[in-house]
Amino acid sequence: MTPQSPARTATPQTLAQKLIANASGQSTVQAGEIVDCRVDLAMFHDSSGPRRLKAMLAEHQAPIWDRERVVLVLDHHVHESDDEARRIVRIAREWAREQTLPHVYDNQGICHVVVPQHGHVRPGMFCVGGDSHACTGGAFGAYMFAIGTTEMLGVLVDGTTWVRVPQTVFMRWSGRLAFGVTAKDMMLAMIGRFGMNGMQYQAVEYCGEAVSALSMSERMTLSNMSAELGAQVGLIAPDDETRSWLWHAGARDIDLAPWSSDEDAPGTRHNFDASTLAPQIALPDSPAHARDVADIEPTPVQVAYVGGCTGAKIDDLRAAARVLAGYRVHPTVRLLVAPASVRERELAQQEGILRRLEEAGAEILPSACGLCAGYGAALPEHCTAIASVARNFKGRMGPESAQVFLASPYTVAATALRGRITDPREVLWDGELAERR
């Protein structure tokens, strides 16, 4: 019981309930209830957006409800590797001009990283995104979730959509992560335990000491891969870390106070100890095939990929560089690094990380969705790969014959170094020393 509880008469509410209540103009909402919500931000990309929305809006002769609340990111087909990709990108650019959209990010990186980086996602907002990883916005205390193109059309013409108020599952992480263990390892451990649709479209809220200690870059990994847990949203209550990160992103008038779950809010609670978590790896074809890296065979790999919205943010690039600085990757491995956004790339450049990765033998690729979902690049046939991305479904990164393991950037880099799947703790100490030399 909290000391102030006798004075409080209202039913305790989860963060998810508070965000939905705010968007629906009600004081409280109940789990299971269906409510209409006012949308604060609608984000979509070249693949899910204009190529289909343009014709639909034209047929309606309907105007966009509020251009200021719309963000278009060109990130999927920007490689323009064939006529179809060129056509999709051309439609997006033309449509953005016709509509005089004020917020368009063309070839600036992957939407889930670019949109928060420009201060568009803030605590308390209700946001939709035309991509399954739109739940990344939950890291900022926003109710942000994915919708399909037809539903996006509805949002664009009237600025509202509906939600069924979810139950909340609290994932409480106590303790501190060991060196070389990351948010990606936490996520793989949870997906391995609960399965790909384990959350049944409920809200997940990550909390506890280990979550509070994470950088925003790492928190975004948790929220991002809530999609793989089958949650509608993956929320993290905003704090001073959020405020400071958003200040740098240009969002400076932030109110944190209302945006946390009441202490005795309803929900299911699962407890984890971060201090005992070992580096995780998901075996081919499903993120749910997760286990300790140390428990699997040291399988040889030919491709190592640090990329995607999940696995190539600044802290991911730092992790890879920490392992590889002063070394060369194994001669049989191609290490590919695609920083998630142009800003991450610039930051990595300033910190000397890109140079260190290149000296280690990494090929630096454009900042776009790219190889993660097989856009404009694909793995070779019959290869074994390890990647820091969110998904390893059969055929997603190219040929069905490719075997893809998922792991943290530390593990991806350690594996690139040794040429076979390696627990990063085996090599990290040496890497750390090299960095200091």
Added chain:
Amino acid sequence: MDAPAARSSLLHRPRRNGSDGTSGRRVWRLPADVDTDALAPVTWMKYSAEVIAQHCLEALRPQFALEARAGDVIVAGPNFGIGSSREQAASALVHLGIAAVIAPSFGGLFFRNAFNVGLLLLTCRDAEALADGERVEFDARGGVVRCVADADGRDMRDRGLVFACEPIPLLLLERVEAGGLWPQLKRRFQRPESR
């Protein structure tokens, strides 16, 4: 209660379906965890929903797209439609004329997309008791699925094989009865007062 005009479209109507002339809707029985990649394979994602529909479930049931007839239903295990946000996974089934998918649970995003593109989903805990080739009738508003004939066409009506479904929110029932969000929006924009 509900408007009579809106009720008609989804009420079960005994229908002649398939070459053997049996009444009820043919069941296509699928396993658990059918994902959006199986429904809308990525190789065909650059193309229209009509093209994608021709490849729907080809890895799992190569004959499905060729043999499915308008009015057939899919009965599947849990987690039908998990995976990506691509709504073509649902519209491919609409293009093939699938009247409903009946399963114990669905991917959440697929669930939204399905009703938005006019595909009825019935959440039915005991769906897996139904077998491939059986004939069923359903009543979306009443929340009931009934087995009417076995795979050999023998009448099963007197066997009491009636399964309850979770109630569907009115908002979604109206949407799917209208053929999806797109026709609903069209209707709204065609009304002069809304322009």
